[in-house]
Amino acid sequence: MSDMRVKDLAGTVGITAERLVEQLNEAGINVSKPDDLITEEQKQSLLKFLQQRHGKAEDSDASSPRKITLKRKSVSEIKLGGAARGGKSVSVEVRKKRTYVKRSDTEPSGAAEDLLKQKAAEEHAAEVTKQEEQRLQETKRKQEEAARLKQQLDEQEAAEVAAAIEAENKANEEAQRAAEEEQKALEAEAKAKKPAAKGKKKEEELTPSQLAHKKLEEADAKRRAANLARVEAEKALEAKRKAREEEEALEKAREEAKAAAAEAQAKEQKAAARKTKDAEAKHERGKSGRRGRREDDDFERKELHVSEGKGGRRKKKKGASGGRVSVRDQEHGFSKPTAPVVREVNVPETINVSELAQRMSVKAAEVIKALMGMGTMATINQVLDQDTAVIVVEEMGHVAKPIRENVVEEALQVSDEELGESVTRAPVVTVMGHVDHGKTSLLDYIRRTKVTSGEAGGITQHIGAYRVETSRGEIAFLDTPGHAAFTEMRSRGAKVTDIVILVVAADDGVMPQTIEAVQHAKAAGSVIIVAINKMDKPEANPDRVKQELANHEVIPEDWGGDVQFVPVSALTGEGVEDLLEAISLQAEIMELKAPEIGPAHGTVIEARLDKGRGTVVTVLVQQGTLNKGDIVVVGQEYGRVRAMFNEKGEQVDKAGPSTPVELLGLSGTPAAGDELQAAPDDKTAREIADFRHTKAREQKMAQQQAAKLDDMFNKMEEGDVKTLNVVIKGDVHGSVEAVSQGLQKLSTDKVKVRVVGSGVGGINETDAQLAAASDAILIGFNVRADNAARKVIAEKGLDVQYFSIIYDLLDVVTKAMTGMLEPVFRDEIIGLARVDDVFRSPKFGDIAGCLVLEGSVKRNNPIRVLRDNVVIYEGELESLRRFKDDVNEVNAGVECGIGVKNYKDVKPGDQIEVYERVEVKPTL
Numbered sequence: 001m002s003d004m005r006v007k008d009l010a011g012t013v014g015i016t017a018e019r020l021v022e023q024l025n026e027a028g029i030n031v032s033k034p035d036d037l038i039t040e041e042q043k044q045s046l047l048k049f050l051q052q053r054h055g056k057a058e059d060s061d062a063s064s065p066r067k068i069t070l071k072r073k074s075v076s077e078i079k080l081g082g083a084a085r086g087g088k089s090v091s092v093e094v095r096k097k098r099t100y101v102k103r104s105d106t107e108p109s110g111a112a113e114d115l116l117k118q119k120a121a122e123e124h125a126a127e128v129t130k131q132e133e134q135r136l137q138e139t140k141r142k143q144e145e146a147a148r149l150k151q152q153l154d155e156q157e158a159a160e161v162a163a164a165i166e167a168e169n170k171a172n173e174e175a176q177r178a179a180e181e182e183q184k185a186l187e188a189e190a191k192a193k194k195p196a197a198k199g200k201k202k203e204e205e206l207t208p209s210q211l212a213h214k215k216l217e218e219a220d221a222k223r224r225a226a227n228l229a230r231v232e233a234e235k236a237l238e239a240k241r242k243a244r245e246e247e248e249a250l251e252k253a254r255e256e257a258k259a260a261a262a263e264a265q266a267k268e269q270k271a272a273a274r275k276t277k278d279a280e281a282k283h284e285r286g287k288s289g290r291r292g293r294r295e296d297d298d299f300e301r302k303e304l305h306v307s308e309g310k311g312g313r314r315k316k317k318k319g320a321s322g323g324r325v326s327v328r329d330q331e332h333g334f335s336k337p338t339a340p341v342v343r344e345v346n347v348p349e350t351i352n353v354s355e356l357a358q359r360m361s362v363k364a365a366e367v368i369k370a371l372m373g374m375g376t377m378a379t380i381n382q383v384l385d386q387d388t389a390v391i392v393v394e395e396m397g398h399v400a401k402p403i404r405e406n407v408v409e410e411a412l413q414v415s416d417e418e419l420g421e422s423v424t425r426a427p428v429v430t431v432m433g434h435v436d437h438g439k440t441s442l443l444d445y446i447r448r449t450k451v452t453s454g455e456a457g458g459i460t461q462h463i464g465a466y467r468v469e470t471s472r473g474e475i476a477f478l479d480t481p482g483h484a485a486f487t488e489m490r491s492r493g494a495k496v497t498d499i500v501i502l503v504v505a506a507d508d509g510v511m512p513q514t515i516e517a518v519q520h521a522k523a524a525g526s527v528i529i530v531a532i533n534k535m536d537k538p539e540a541n542p543d544r545v546k547q548e549l550a551n552h553e554v555i556p557e558d559w560g561g562d563v564q565f566v567p568v569s570a571l572t573g574e575g576v577e578d579l580l581e582a583i584s585l586q587a588e589i590m591e592l593k594a595p596e597i598g599p600a601h602g603t604v605i606e607a608r609l610d611k612g613r614g615t616v617v618t619v620l621v622q623q624g625t626l627n628k629g630d631i632v633v634v635g636q637e638y639g640r641v642r643a644m645f646n647e648k649g650e651q652v653d654k655a656g657p658s659t660p661v662e663l664l665g666l667s668g669t670p671a672a673g674d675e676l677q678a679a680p681d682d683k684t685a686r687e688i689a690d691f692r693h694t695k696a697r698e699q700k701m702a703q704q705q706a707a708k709l710d711d712m713f714n715k716m717e718e719g720d721v722k723t724l725n726v727v728i729k730g731d732v733h734g735s736v737e738a739v740s741q742g743l744q745k746l747s748t749d750k751v752k753v754r755v756v757g758s759g760v761g762g763i764n765e766t767d768a769q770l771a772a773a774s775d776a777i778l779i780g781f782n783v784r785a786d787n788a789a790r791k792v793i794a795e796k797g798l799d800v801q802y803f804s805i806i807y808d809l810l811d812v813v814t815k816a817m818t819g820m821l822e823p824v825f826r827d828e829i830i831g832l833a834r835v836d837d838v839f840r841s842p843k844f845g846d847i848a849g850c851l852v853l854e855g856s857v858k859r860n861n862p863i864r865v866l867r868d869n870v871v872i873y874e875g876e877l878e879s880l881r882r883f884k885d886d887v888n889e890v891n892a893g894v895e896c897g898i899g900v901k902n903y904k905d906v907k908p909g910d911q912i913e914v915y916e917r918v919e920v921k922p923t924l
Contacts, residue, residue: 621655
């Protein structure tokens with residue numbers, strides 16, 4: 001039954017019958033009492049009426065939700081710490097909640113909000129308009145008041161000026177009238193008197209004119225005084241007028257400031273209203289699910305006025321009260337200079353265009369323009385010399401100040417006043433000679449110590465510096481295993497060595513290293529004293545030594561030369577005293593002197609890094625005194641001398657000239673041969689060390705960039721060329737020369753032979769070390785390696801070849817060169833198959849049913865797929881079957897199934913070519 005009574009419906013919906021009757025009447029359904037019947041159509045009408053009253057659209061479904069909330073949760077892991085250190089994983093759970101509201105539910109409220117916003121905007125606009133009108137009226141009133149006051153002041157000033165001018169005219173008229181009356185009176189008096197004599201009458205006539213002239217001058221003075229008074233009055237009026245104008249300008253500035261403040265306040269209110277409006281619009285867009293700007297957004301750039309303390313994250317000093325402009329100021333802070341700015345520019349020896357422009361505070365383009373005007377084409381990175389840079393600076397109106405690069409090091413230069421008087425110093429003696437000729441053993445006997453026993457293999461491994469007390473006085477000895485550091489020191493101009501003792505074994509004679517030692521000593525300009533050692537052996541022959549050295553221009557004194565020859569024996573001590581006497585005599589002849597008072601200056605003999613003590617530097621002091629605690633600069637390093645030790649390992653507090661010491665405290669390890677200089681303070685030492693380090697780096701970069709174009713092409717050509725390094729030792733010089741020339745003729749475009757070292761004699765330890773450093777092959781032609789060399793060869797795993805026939809040597813080297821060539825591979829076709837059909841396999845995919853036409857097909861060989869005799873794919877066989885059996889090889893004329901690895905586009909008619917790669921032996 002579709003009809004029901006009102007009270008039954010009220011009981012169903014849970015309200016009173018009287019309330020339901022009222023709602024029915026409001027909905028336009030004529031019902032008067034609870035017992036009346038209502039139809040189904042009337043109930044639907046009541047439902048629509050109630051839905052419209054509660055803001056729901058007519059066509060919306062009552063059961064549809066108005067709001068949907070979605071919740072999402074995602075879990076991820078973050079790994080903390082490294083895996084090698086046992087890192088752990090942390091689970092991170094992210095929860096997201098998003099609410100969707102039906103648009104129809106928001107439209108009525110949105111319309112109401114729009115009405116409210118429009119009304120508020122209209123009220124705000126009316127208020128702003130009213131304030132603007134009041135401000136304009138107030139400004140107009142003040143302007144009228146100011147004009148009225150100005151008019152009154154102008155009228156008063158005009159009256160004062162007119163009165164002053166009238167007073168001046170009146171005074172002038174009175175003065176003129178008085179002068180005329182006096183003139184008339186004088187003339188009448190002159191006519192009335194009768195002269196007594198002719199000369200006296202002439203005198204009486206001149207007197208009245210003079211008096212009249214005097215009266216005129218007095219009248220002019222009065223007139224000038226009146227004019228001066230008028231000028232003073234005008235100046236006073238001008239001052240009053242200027243003061244009044246300044247007061248008016250100040251008042252006008254105050255009015256403009258008030259107007260600007262009012263305008264700023266209005267803009268702030270307008271911006272706040274716009275911000276509120278934009279926020280509401282953004283909220284409205286968020287409800288409607290749209291992003292981006294509204295169509296009615298104002299795209300103009302506006303100034304944002306914010307209150308003090310809310311203008312961003314930066315905290316500025318508090319200024320005047322009120323808001324401030326946070327986006328951009330009304331005026332920039334740059335004021336145009338009234339005169340050209342002239343700067344003093346420091347110009348070093350070299351400077352590029354960019355840095356020069358920066359020092360003049362101009363753009364690099366202007367410097368380039370100036371250079372082009374001078375006829376020089378330059379780029380922004382072009383390096384200019386000092387003269388050109390000075391001309392450019394002066395051309396652009398600045399003052400150039402050339403500076404020297406070594407001006408920093410001038411602080412280390414010691415004047416003659418700082419150095420004391422020169423005193424006699426001990427000689428510095430360097431012991432040189434061939435290996436195992438007894439250099440260190442001779443020093444052992446002199447020092448009465450056993451230094452040799454502490455060295456590896458009984459040979460000197462480091463440079464030693466000793467100061468020895470003898471009966472003839474103190475002598476500083478330097479014992480060095482090689483000559484590289486010695487030559488380096490000589491090239492730096494440091495006079496480290498005064499006397500060179502050349503040790504030659506009497507039983508061995510002059511050896512190659514002996515000749516090298518003679519050459520080094522002569523290049524250094526040092527005095528040579530020859531010590532003929534091992535005189536205790538029965539096979540000793542000193543005359544042979546003299547003869548061989550005479551061939552190298554070392555002439556003994558008894559042969560008419562100037563070189564002392566002293567026969568000694570480091571084992572028995574024979575002749576050692578004679579050697580010390582020869583050294584003392586030579587030192588007296590040389591008159592060695594050096595200042596003892598003043599800043600220290602010396603040379604690094606040796607430097608090493610000690611694990612416990614840090615940098616340990618052996619220094620030979622040459623002049624001055626080095627004290628504990630001094631600030632020193634050594635090459636590119638600097639530091640304070642924390643401790644000093646003598647040759648006995650005892651700690652000392654100071655070291656004078658010709659004294660070798662070990663010092664601690666430098667910032668790094670210097671190079672052998674670097675100069676030591678005392679610095680006045682730590683700051684100067686640091687600046688000098690940094691300057692030297694920067695200069696060395698720049699020189700290194702310049703050397704790297706100095707490669708010419710030809711060198712670049714040569715390096716490009718040699719990039720793919722292999723090099724075979726060899727070290728050659730032979731029995732005679734002719735054999736070594738022949739082997740070297742023969743090996744160099746073997747060089748080709750692919751492999752080149754480079755002889756890194758050659759010599760006459762057996763293969764020694766030096767040759768082995770050279771071969772290890774240069775990755776070379778050791779070749780002995782009729783010679784063998786000694787025990788020390790064999791030890792190095794075994795440790796380094798060097799390749800040593802001995803030959804007695806030159807042809808065998810050339811053949812072996814040719815094979816070695818061939819072995820250095822990269823292998824060459826060639827593809828050789830072993831089979832060809834034609835695809836007749838394609839089958840589908842669930843395991844291998846497409847299987848090509850083929851017939852082998854030529855050769856044989858082998859599994860796991862590389863293949864090529866040909867279509868119309870064009871290679872379309874290269875790969876390898878994945879499967880090879882004969883019927884259902886896997887096979888490794890299928891010969892010609894047999895059908896088979898071929899599966900191509902990672903290729904699915906095989907079609908009937910294709911050809912599968914099977915090949916293998918064969919290595920071909922390369923040739924030179």
